[in-house]
């Protein structure tokens with residue numbers, strides 16, 4: 001198989017650079033690979049480049065639907081994973097509730113506590129459930145659909161008029177939605193992959209339901225397409241210029257693209273993280289997006305870092321001091337100031353084009369996610385075993401001081417299984433150019449994220465390494481590809497906790513949400529191990545918040561020299 005070479009933008013002629021952008025806009029897959037088979041697959045993934053032209057005529061229909069349901073419902077519960085949820089989540093958190101429109105909540109977890117809280121607070125009669133899955137086969141999303149469908153039936157309410165699907169034409173979900181009488185089925189464009197779908201129905205249906213100004217959003221996207229057009233010289237092309245920034249640093253061994261944001265824009269970076277990690281983290285190489293770390297002084301950053309800041313006009317002073325310190329310490333930093341929040345629609349365009357061009361330059365296919373399947377396979381096997389035997393084939397060592405269970409892979413071996421010794425050794429072997437991933441199968445709440453942010457700051461400060469964080473199973477549909485398929489410099493700690501809720505049975509599956517969550521966590525542990533990544537699994541008690549505080553102390557001690 002012919003592997004496309006890595007090309008430096010600065011070594012390409014102006015004509016070659018123009019041809020690259022023109023090829024992308026003409027949906028020509030040969031800019032990515034000489035292999036006809038891969039070209040054929042990529043040709044099915046380039047529809048997003050026409051997003052604005054395609055979306056424009058559809059806006060009236062989306063608005064009419066939003067008008068139809070807004071009086072009837074108080075809440076929209078959007079169920080989806082990865083590309084089917086991260087942009088809706090960013091929109092809902094960045095714009096917040098709009099007067100006269102239903103509350104908008106995104107569910108992209110199978111965490112038992114989160115599900116129980118939702119159940120306790122949902123206005124059942126007045127909730128519209130949107131089941132969003134391009135493939136129509138994603139296990140968490142189907143579990144949500146089946147669970148809430150039954151929950152409505154149990155309450156004597158008719159589910160059909162309260163359910164909407166967003167899925168590829170002809171998907172298994174579409175067939176079921178039609179058979180069961182969903183209120184409506186919206187189509188995901190077949191030739192657009194999930195992480196490039198922000199400017200399709202995946203972004204505009206939630207925007208309509210939230211009551212956002214769709215023309216303004218589309219207008220912002222249109223302007224960025226124009227500012228990225230093949231007619232412009234490469235140097236003045238806003239998206240190509242970003243691709244050059246990413247690829248040139250990568251060539252120089254700087255593979256940690258550190259994304260800092262105004263706190264008001266933070267959720268947008270979660271979408272960006274998936275776009276970069278799933279597109280450019282494969283074939284044992286790639287660009288590693290570092291998202292959600294607390295900004296630090298230049299001394300905590302290694303030479304493998306470079307930076308992008310996404311800010312808002314009018315708030316330029318927020319990190320001004322930090323920026324001048326970083327630049328003085330010779331770190332590269334690009335700042336983008338959005339005129340207003342609607343410009344995140346423009347940023348989607350800039351980054352989608354920049355990432356696609358980066359893939360073409362780096363000789364990677366930015367539209368597949370070949371390593372995601374590893375965990376899915378292992379999860380399936382574990383669930384099947386659990387169904388047969390009623391238990392998971394795993395035994396944790398117990399740390400008697402804390403009650404925390406722990407496991408380590410062959411790739412992170414210690415001689416004596418003691419928690420403190422394990423953590424110490426794990427950190428000792430951490431190189432400054434590597435990165436540490438903390439992967440938490442816990443409720444995706446800001447407070448928990450904050451606890452992990454403190455842990456990241458501690459580890460980064462002591463080891464000068466980069467840190468990433470992800471809530472499970474969200475990260476499996478985002479950065480999970482990079483962790484298993486990208487550079488081998490990552491080390492990982494997976495966190496689960498006791499707390500099975502026997503009443504939360506997923507209809508037709510014979511397992512609870514906790515079982516599914518645990519199978520995914522342990523499945524990923526095995527998949528990371530198989531991919532040769534050092535990984536530890538910590539199984540916390542039900543009082544996991546307290547355990548995390550104890551772990552801070554243990555980490556702190558382990559990190560002392």
Ligand SMILES: O=P(O)(O)OC[C@H]1O[C@](O)(CO)[C@@H](O)[C@@H]1O
Pocket residue numbers: 081082083084132133134135136137138141194195278369372476477478
């Ligand atoms: O929209 P779907 O088909 O449910 O997929 C959700 C997500 O799962 C992934 O395929 C990874 O498992 C992502 O690439 C995708 O965005």
